[in-house]
Amino acid sequence: MIKISNLNKHFYQGNNCFKALENINLHIKPQDIFGIIGFSGAGKSTLVRCLNLLERPDEGSSIIVDNDELLSLNEKQLREKRSKIGFIFQHFNLMPSRNVLDNVLFPLAYKGIKKSQRVKKALDLLELVGLSSKANNYVHELSGGQKQRVAIARALANDPKILLCDEATSALDPNSTHEILELLKTLNQKLKLTIVLITHELAVVKQICNKVAVMEHGQVVECADVFDVFANPSSKAAISFINKSSNLNKIDKLLAKSHLLNLQENDVLVRLLYTDKGISEPLISNISHKFNLIMNILYADIELINNSPVGGTVGVLSGKQEDIRSAIAYLKAKNVKVEELLHG
Numbered sequence: 001m002i003k004i005s006n007l008n009k010h011f012y013q014g015n016n017c018f019k020a021l022e023n024i025n026l027h028i029k030p031q032d033i034f035g036i037i038g039f040s041g042a043g044k045s046t047l048v049r050c051l052n053l054l055e056r057p058d059e060g061s062s063i064i065v066d067n068d069e070l071l072s073l074n075e076k077q078l079r080e081k082r083s084k085i086g087f088i089f090q091h092f093n094l095m096p097s098r099n100v101l102d103n104v105l106f107p108l109a110y111k112g113i114k115k116s117q118r119v120k121k122a123l124d125l126l127e128l129v130g131l132s133s134k135a136n137n138y139v140h141e142l143s144g145g146q147k148q149r150v151a152i153a154r155a156l157a158n159d160p161k162i163l164l165c166d167e168a169t170s171a172l173d174p175n176s177t178h179e180i181l182e183l184l185k186t187l188n189q190k191l192k193l194t195i196v197l198i199t200h201e202l203a204v205v206k207q208i209c210n211k212v213a214v215m216e217h218g219q220v221v222e223c224a225d226v227f228d229v230f231a232n233p234s235s236k237a238a239i240s241f242i243n244k245s246s247n248l249n250k251i252d253k254l255l256a257k258s259h260l261l262n263l264q265e266n267d268v269l270v271r272l273l274y275t276d277k278g279i280s281e282p283l284i285s286n287i288s289h290k291f292n293l294i295m296n297i298l299y300a301d302i303e304l305i306n307n308s309p310v311g312g313t314v315g316v317l318s319g320k321q322e323d324i325r326s327a328i329a330y331l332k333a334k335n336v337k338v339e340e341l342l343h344g
């Protein structure tokens with residue numbers, strides 16, 4: 001659906017040339033919910049703005065959207081193409097002086113469609129986003145989540161194949177965020193919509209994306225299935241995002257006060273990370289039985305991503321030294337990453 005090759009974009013800030021995007025290559029398939037995550041200033045918004053040429057990339061870049069090279073379209077073709085690419089933003093960008101229905105009708109004006117048909121289309125869209133009852137309300141009478149629903153309905157008015165979302169939930173509270181993301185997921189399935197979702201929040205990617213690209217300093221530093229990035233992050237940026245959201249690193253603070261852990265002779269403090277998609281056996285229970293040891297769990301953080309568990313456990317293994325060695329070998333053979341943090 002979208003193929004980005006050798007995408008570069010520089011800005012001039014005074015006499016200084018600043019590279020906002022550097023040699024980006026991405027392949028987004030039909031019906032992907034493709035996350036692009038990065039810290040502020042990474043270049044995410046610039047990238048997504050290039051996807052409909054709101055921002056013109058440098059010479060030599062290529063952006064193919066649904067079989068058309070955007071950079072070789074003329075004005076008229078580009079206008080037509082843009083109408084097939086919906087866009088929603090953090091701050092909704094609705095017209096405050098118009099009611100909800102008029103906001104959704106706006107992109108349908110001048111399309112040569114009869115008024116009655118336009119109204120029907122807009123009402124259908126409002127129903128699709130769960131906002132039929134607010135058609136006659138003004139924008140300022142809506143909550144943030146409702147405003148974003150209006151913006152989504154408006155973005156879908158021309159039946160786009162692609163929806164670009166730039167921090168679409170960043171101004172919303174956690175409940176509204178959850179609802180908007182679930183709505184996007186429903187639309188992705190119902191309308192076979194390809195979604196590109198820009199965010200600085202890992203939770204957003206976890207909730208709905210199947211693929212994710214991690215950006216840092218204008219570059220894509222990692223790109224894979226969401227599960228794989230969580231289970232085996234390779235870039236500094238991805239590791240930093242994951243560490244911030246996991247509680248498995250709380251143990252690092254405790255290690256500085258290791259006397260509080262009160263480890264006995266032979267005890268081993270371990271951090272286990274589950275990286276295998278297929279894992280379903282009760283590992284900790286199994287090693288306790290098989291090797292006659294105890295694992296005292298201090299922290300655990302396990303989540304389901306695309307229906308597979310990922311995360312880990314921190315705890316103290318107590319038992320005979322050779323049994324602990326065997327248990328650790330057993331875990332490693334099951335593709336569990338085992339870090340021995342401290343020995344008693």
Ligand SMILES: Nc1ncnc2c1ncn2[C@@H]1O[C@H](COP(=O)(O)OP(=O)(O)O)[C@@H](O)[C@H]1O
Binds near residue numbers: 039043046047
């Ligand atoms: N129009 C512009 N002129 C100059 N610099 C820009 C412009 N737009 C973005 N930048 C710079 O490009 C970098 C990436 O910005 P942006 O794409 O907005 O990042 P993000 O969305 O990841 O926070 C920032 O350093 C920003 O200052």
Ligand SMILES: [Mg+2]
Binds near residue numbers: 044045046167
């Ligand atoms: Mg941005």
